[in-house]
Amino acid sequence: MTTQVTDHDILATAREQVLERGEPLRYEQILAVLQTSDADLEGLLALAHEVRMRYQGPEVEVEGIVSLKTGGCPEDCHFCSQSGQFTSPVRSVWLNIPELVRAAKQTAATGASEFCIVAAVRGPDERLMEQLREGVAAIRAAVDIHVAASIGMLTQEQVDDLVDMGIHRYNHNLEAGRSYFPHVVTTHTWDERWDTCLMVKASGMELCCGGLVGMGETLEQRAELAAQLAELEPHEVPLNFLNPRPGTPFGDLEPMSANDALRTIAAFRLALPRTILRYAGGRELTLGDLGTRDGLLGGINAVIVGNYLTTLGRDPREDLALLQELNMPIKALNETL
Amino acid sequence: MDLSAVSLDTAPGAPGAWCGHCGGPTSEGQHDSCVRMRELEPQRYCTQCRRRMKVQVVPQGWTATCIAHGSVEHSTWT
Numbered sequence: 001m002t003t004q005v006t007d008h009d010i011l012a013t014a015r016e017q018v019l020e021r022g023e024p025l026r027y028e029q030i031l032a033v034l035q036t037s038d039a040d041l042e043g044l045l046a047l048a049h050e051v052r053m054r055y056q057g058p059e060v061e062v063e064g065i066v067s068l069k070t071g072g073c074p075e076d077c078h079f080c081s082q083s084g085q086f087t088s089p090v091r092s093v094w095l096n097i098p099e100l101v102r103a104a105k106q107t108a109a110t111g112a113s114e115f116c117i118v119a120a121v122r123g124p125d126e127r128l129m130e131q132l133r134e135g136v137a138a139i140r141a142a143v144d145i146h147v148a149a150s151i152g153m154l155t156q157e158q159v160d161d162l163v164d165m166g167i168h169r170y171n172h173n174l175e176a177g178r179s180y181f182p183h184v185v186t187t188h189t190w191d192e193r194w195d196t197c198l199m200v201k202a203s204g205m206e207l208c209c210g211g212l213v214g215m216g217e218t219l220e221q222r223a224e225l226a227a228q229l230a231e232l233e234p235h236e237v238p239l240n241f242l243n244p245r246p247g248t249p250f251g252d253l254e255p256m257s258a259n260d261a262l263r264t265i266a267a268f269r270l271a272l273p274r275t276i277l278r279y280a281g282g283r284e285l286t287l288g289d290l291g292t293r294d295g296l297l298g299g300i301n302a303v304i305v306g307n308y309l310t311t312l313g314r315d316p317r318e319d320l321a322l323l324q325e326l327n328m329p330i331k332a333l334n335e336t337l
Numbered sequence: 338m339d340l341s342a343v344s345l346d347t348a349p350g351a352p353g354a355w356c357g358h359c360g361g362p363t364s365e366g367q368h369d370s371c372v373r374m375r376e377l378e379p380q381r382y383c384t385q386c387r388r389r390m391k392v393q394v395v396p397q398g399w400t401a402t403c404i405a406h407g408s409v410e411h412s413t414w415t
Contacts, residue, residue, distance in 0.1 A: 064396040089360065089381040093391045103395040243377075246359075284377055306396030307413060312377050315413060316396075 007040045011047060018270050019051050024230050025270045031223035033267040038259050045298030048266035052299050055273045059331040060323055061302040063114035064107030067309040068095050069128060073120040075187045079212055081245035081310055082120035088247035090310055100135045101142050108145040110305050110316050111330040116148035116171060118309055123152040129161060136165045144333060153196045159203045169206035172196050177224030180217045197232055210238035213264050214256035226271040237275050239268060241282030243311060258291045262298055269299025278302035284314055296326060349401065350409030353384030360387050380409060
């Protein structure tokens with residue numbers, strides 16, 4: 001039997017449970033937050049910001065990402081323009097090592113502490129592992145920045161290789177709640193993703209694991225994703241908002257509303273009070289400048305600076321100026337060790 | 338082909354017969370939305386020949402290359 005929870009009840013409960021006692025919201029409570037009205041949004045965001053400040057502090061972690069291998073992916077993630085199964089304009093291309101190092105240097109110059117190398121693959125083959133090994137070594141020799149990676153599903157041997165390379169953090173998103181995942185991807189399972197996440201956690205690398213919202217999922221399925229991420233306890237959760245890509249199965253979906261996106265940010269913060277919650281793709285389209293500010297004052301404490309993998313981000317100078325205006329210092333590299 | 342010898346008039350980003358965003362003919366239909374979309378996306382099609390280009394996005398910019406007409410680069414910050 002489901003108990004009817006009012007907006008006032010859930011906000012009061014969240015204040016006492018999450019802010020005062022540090023206990024994350026559970027599935028039913030996350031759902032109740034997602035169902036709150038626009039009239040309560042300001043109060044919800046303020047509470048999520050208080051939680052972020054109490055358990056994470058004012059610092060913001062800044063990261064740059066780059067695509068080492070773009071396009072031609074055999075998987076069919078319905079949101080992704082890099083799948084080789086759709087008629088997307090994105091063509092396959094590899095980044096060379098000197099350009100990879102240059103990108104890392106320019107990312108570090110913004111004050112970023114993390115640089116993530118991404119490849120559009122199901123999982124890495126030996127060629128990709130070798131390219132990554134060479135690239136990570138070149139970056140570590142030239143740039144003072146943590147190197148992260150996101151190269152798909154892994155075997156235990158590959159996890160061990162990444163640890164040996166010095167990969168600081170590994171990204172592998174759940175993408176969607178388990179019940180909605182088959183509507184998003186059919187070429188692999190949610191459980192395969194979960195298994196890779198568990199291997200990464202056990203290896204000592206930090207786990208970065210999040211997902212996308214606005215893909216046609218119900219609020220129940222959105223709450224399910226947050227609850228499953230909370231169960232996984234990753235070090236970081238990147239939160240993406242669907243940016244409908246031409247030629248993909250989700251290409252005709254409307255971007256989610258800014259208020260829904262902000263409610264989602266607050267709900268994820270209340271489900272994950274001690275986790276880094278990062279703005280990832282789609283925020284420019286979904287939230288714009290004003291919404292970006294509201295999210296940083298509503299639970300977000302990390303950003304991706306500059307461009308994404310196949311689309312463009314805000315001018316990083318605007319993001320850095322906004323952080324300064326909000327008195328949110330960039331987390332220094334030595335604080336992330 | 339020596340791409341450095343490509344004329345600016347026929348560069349893949351120069352005004353041409355094809356839209357750099359959707360690949361449609363610039364002489365047909367409106368491309369105002371394409372222009373808006375380009376604020377958040379790199380060029381995907383060569384404006385001279387409509388070929389899909391190889392595009393590499395990096396944090397600080399992007400490069401798009403047409404096999405026939407060379408490359409166009411855009412820097413977000415330096």
